[in-house]
Amino acid sequence: MGAIFLIIMAVFAIIFCLKSIKIIQQAEVMIIERLGKFDRVLESGFQFIIPLIDMPRSISWKQTQTLSDGRTYSFYTTRDRIDLRESVYDFPRQNVITKDNVSIGINALIYFQIVNPKSAVYEIQNLPEAIEKLTQTTLRNIIGELELDGVLISRDTINHKLRIILDEASNKWGVKVNRVELQDVIPPADIQASMEKQMKAERDRRAAILEAEGLKKAAILEAEGLKEAAINKAEGEKRAAVLKAQGLADARILEADAEKKAIQLIIEAIEGHGQPDKYLIAVRYLETLKDMVSGQNNKIIYMPYEATGVLSSIDGIKEMLNVKK
Numbered sequence: 001m002g003a004i005f006l007i008i009m010a011v012f013a014i015i016f017c018l019k020s021i022k023i024i025q026q027a028e029v030m031i032i033e034r035l036g037k038f039d040r041v042l043e044s045g046f047q048f049i050i051p052l053i054d055m056p057r058s059i060s061w062k063q064t065q066t067l068s069d070g071r072t073y074s075f076y077t078t079r080d081r082i083d084l085r086e087s088v089y090d091f092p093r094q095n096v097i098t099k100d101n102v103s104i105g106i107n108a109l110i111y112f113q114i115v116n117p118k119s120a121v122y123e124i125q126n127l128p129e130a131i132e133k134l135t136q137t138t139l140r141n142i143i144g145e146l147e148l149d150g151v152l153i154s155r156d157t158i159n160h161k162l163r164i165i166l167d168e169a170s171n172k173w174g175v176k177v178n179r180v181e182l183q184d185v186i187p188p189a190d191i192q193a194s195m196e197k198q199m200k201a202e203r204d205r206r207a208a209i210l211e212a213e214g215l216k217k218a219a220i221l222e223a224e225g226l227k228e229a230a231i232n233k234a235e236g237e238k239r240a241a242v243l244k245a246q247g248l249a250d251a252r253i254l255e256a257d258a259e260k261k262a263i264q265l266i267i268e269a270i271e272g273h274g275q276p277d278k279y280l281i282a283v284r285y286l287e288t289l290k291d292m293v294s295g296q297n298n299k300i301i302y303m304p305y306e307a308t309g310v311l312s313s314i315d316g317i318k319e320m321l322n323v324k325k
Helices: 002-020 117-122 127-144 148-153 155-169 189-270 276-293 305-311 314-324
Strands: 021-024 028-034 037-042 045-048 054-056 059-066 072-079 087-090 094-097 103-114 175-186
Touching: 002 021, 021 028, 028 117, 037 117, 059 127, 087 127, 094 127, 103 127, 127 155, 127 175, 148 155, 155 175
Parallel strands: none
Antiparallel strands: 021 045, 028 037, 028 054, 059 072, 087 103, 094 103, 103 175
């Protein structure tokens, strides 16, 4: 009989020891109540409690799971530990009405973290569900102040405003809301069709404007090119004419200088032996006669008497020039 009692006492002691030992994982805590009243918060690590006197507080927690077909469903679980890591909660899609009476479907993601486990257990019955309902009502109020176009282009503003409101409201629950994101904003089918037509018309308008601007710039560039080409051509013709005139002037000057030197030499050569003026007249007459004879071979050409006398002495003048040289 005594041996059975000892065995019972040993089993009871083993059970007592097992119940008194609690191993809390990292980033988790446990709420301990002593005789139904809050006693302490067990941190991570190896902890002891008094069985039957100290009891972990059970917590009801709502969870949401997404199926493979995209549908979501929620279920409740009971746990005795609180996760201190940042948690993400995916709210199911809900319909909200904008300021211009358009019903749109919106689903959101909220990232929150428990910073005060005691408040998260004793200040609210079901923390995830409370945050979900608060997010839904706040989102309806914010979207109700905006028109559809404002909702579509102001996601960042809505996220920021929603996060501030949720963080302030959930502060007494020991929760810190770090981030809120709107995943999808889905307007009705007829509104989507109208928006697509509007976007297509806007794209066509921009394409037409860009094409017109391109043609305008091309025409301007072509006109500027023709203008510059005409200017360059006129400038080139002007320079060519100037250079040609300068060339003719220089040639005439050189020819005149050469003729001047030739006449001077002739005058010096026949000075004292004849009449230089008559000699020059005869030379000019012969040059003119050469041009006339080229077209009038059958006509009789009459030469002035003064020229005949001079021509007879041309050979002699040439000899004199050679001697003088």
